[in-house]
Amino acid sequence: MNQPFTVTGMTCGHCEMAVRRAVRSVDPQAEVKIDRAANWVEVQSEQPRNALAAAIREEGYTVAE
Structure with a gap:
């Protein structure tokens, strides 16, 4: 299932890696495009969706509803 998110606070490649890692902590097989x-x-x-969004928020990023 394709799930798009609006995520603010990502400013660098490290941020992208943190978001990918957060998503994959919920689903190790997830494909993530940023x-x-x-x-x-x-x-x-x-x-x-709420589990994926919660993992991203735990990394310190804002996920729009």
Whole structure:
């Protein structure tokens, strides 16, 4: 399932890695695409959207509802 997120606070490659790591802590098989300039994260995962968003928030980023 394709799940797009608007994520703010990503400013560098380290931020992208942190978001990928957060998503993969919920779903190790997830495919994650990130466009930092657009504040956009797309996740291919069957895991619940709220679990993925919570993992990203735990890394310190804001996820729009």
